[in-house]
Amino acid sequence: MSIGLTHYLILSAILFSIGLYGALAKRNAIVILMSIEIMLVAVSITMVAFSRFVVPTLLTGQVFVIFIMVVAAAETAVGLAIVMAIYRHRETIDATKINLMKW
Amino acid sequence: MGLAIAFWILAVVAVITALSVVLLRNVFRAALSLVASFLTVAGIYITLSADFLAAVQILVYVGAISILIILSIMLTREFQQGSPSSKLSIPAFIVAILFLGIAGFTLLNTSWRISTALPLEPTTPFLAVKLLGEGGFILPVEIAAVLLLAAILGAIVLVREK
Numbered sequence: 001m002s003i004g005l006t007h008y009l010i011l012s013a014i015l016f017s018i019g020l021y022g023a024l025a026k027r028n029a030i031v032i033l034m035s036i037e038i039m040l041v042a043v044s045i046t047m048v049a050f051s052r053f054v055v056p057t058l059l060t061g062q063v064f065v066i067f068i069m070v071v072a073a074a075e076t077a078v079g080l081a082i083v084m085a086i087y088r089h090r091e092t093i094d095a096t097k098i099n100l101m102k103w
Numbered sequence: 104m105g106l107a108i109a110f111w112i113l114a115v116v117a118v119i120t121a122l123s124v125v126l127l128r129n130v131f132r133a134a135l136s137l138v139a140s141f142l143t144v145a146g147i148y149i150t151l152s153a154d155f156l157a158a159v160q161i162l163v164y165v166g167a168i169s170i171l172i173i174l175s176i177m178l179t180r181e182f183q184q185g186s187p188s189s190k191l192s193i194p195a196f197i198v199a200i201l202f203l204g205i206a207g208f209t210l211l212n213t214s215w216r217i218s219t220a221l222p223l224e225p226t227t228p229f230l231a232v233k234l235l236g237e238g239g240f241i242l243p244v245e246i247a248a249v250l251l252l253a254a255i256l257g258a259i260v261l262v263r264e265k
Contacts, residue, residue, distance in 0.1 A: 003110045005217060008151070009210045011114045015121050017203040022125030024195030028186040030176055031130060034137050037168065038121050041144050044156075052151040054215065056222040062153055063233050063240055069163055070247040074254035076168050080175045081258035087179045088262075096189050 008049035015042035029083045029093040033076065040072045110150050117143040130176050130186050138169045152222040155230055 015038055022035030044065045051061025086100075087093050120140035127133045141164040148157040223229050234240050 003107045003150075005215050006210060007110065007114075008147075010207060011117070011147075013203055013206040013210065014118055016206070017199040018118070018121045018125055020202060021195050021199035024198060025188045025192040026125065026186055027189045028130055030172065030179065031125070031133060031186040034124055034133065034172060037137065037164075037172075038124060038140065041141065041164075045144065045147060048148055048151045048153050048156060052153070052222055053217050056218055056220045059223065059226060059229050059233055062156055062226060062230060065153075065156055066159070066230075066234070067240075067243060067247060069159060070251060073163060073168060074250055076171055077254050077258045078261070080171055081261035084175060084178060085261045093179050 005049055005053040008045060008053075012042040012045040012049070015039075015045070027094050027096050029086070029095050029098070030080070032095060033079050033083070036079075037072065037076065040068060044068050106150055109146070113143045113146045113150065117147065128186060131173070133186060134169065134173050134176055137172065138165055141165045141169065152224050152226070154225055155227045 019035045019038035019042060023032050023039065026032050026035065047061040047065045047068070049061075051059060055061070083093055086098055090098065092098070117140055120136045120143065123136040124133045124140065127136065141160065145157040145160040145165070148154075148160060232239065234244055
């Protein structure tokens with residue numbers, strides 16, 4: 001059985017679900033950021049798979065993945081900076097104890 | 104045939120390493136398995152004949168983002184406590200399983216319009232034309248540069264000593 005589009009889509013759905021679970025269930029803020037990275041990577045796999053199997057000569061999906069990488073890098077830098085600032089302030093990165101913006 | 108074997112190995116390793124990111128209690132080991140997961144995803148890009156993206160994946164994710172994550176794990180000194188789950192872990196598990204079920208059902212029941220054309224290889228010159236050429240994505244490229252600059256400045260301002 002040859003490898004087709006569906007294989008890649010199912011793989012990225014599995015990776016996205018794992019990242020979703022981690023982002024919702026974890027308490028360490030850095031682990032939450034790592035789970036978000038897994039979700040972004042899963043979406044990138046979907047984009048490249050569609051680009052490869054649906055429009056192999058246009059490469060539009062790969063261009064999208066380049067921009068996803070740029071935005072993910074910016075998101076990680078700012079997210080980790082926020083985590084470091086909170087840690088310096090409150091000595092914790094437990095997401096259940098960070099309630100600065102709780103009304 | 105070789106492509107299928109490579110895909111199955113990479114897919115299994117990617118799922119196992121991603122699972123260990125969310126399941127391991129030691130945050131540092133979770134970060135290391137995240138790096139392994141990024142590497143296998145670069146391999147998956149190669150099986151999709153996206154050579155430039157695989158190189159960028161290794162440079163940006165395995166090289167830069169993993170260093171950032173490991174550095175901040177070491178600076179926050181909370182990895183002795185591990186990464187416990189919150190009270191919401193069972194609802195989160197249900198949500199993830201529901202998402203996987205719905206997405207899998209939809210994917211398997213859609214008839215995709217598969218093109219039989221051969222992929223472009225190597226992709227680098229075609230991507231350069233797409234990004235910088237006439238009628239391409241030159242404005243988003245410029246905006247991405249501004250976004251990166253803003254992110255770097257924001258990160259510096261956030262972590263600066265008062």
